[in-house]
Amino acid sequence: MTQAQPQTPQQAIHKVTRNDLPLSCPRPGEALDGLHPRVYLAIEKTGSVTCPYCGARYQLSE
Numbered sequence: 001m002t003q004a005q006p007q008t009p010q011q012a013i014h015k016v017t018r019n020d021l022p023l024s025c026p027r028p029g030e031a032l033d034g035l036h037p038r039v040y041l042a043i044e045k046t047g048s049v050t051c052p053y054c055g056a057r058y059q060l061s062e
């Protein structure tokens with residue numbers, strides 16, 4: 001198994017770092033800005049999180 005297939009090709013995973021914490025969606029200046037009210041996501045607990053509003057997936061990279 002050498003290739004990793006994305007489980008949901010329609011949703012790109014947004015890579016974030018600890019410098020981006022606290023993580024909010026939409027992120028300031030991003031294309032999603034204005035899509036829904038800004039919500040803060042507790043990504044530091046699990047290392048990845050999905051926005052309950054727009055389904056955007058975020059992954060924390062060290």
Ligand SMILES: [Zn+2]
Pocket residue numbers: 025026032036051052053054055056
């Ligand atoms: Zn969102």
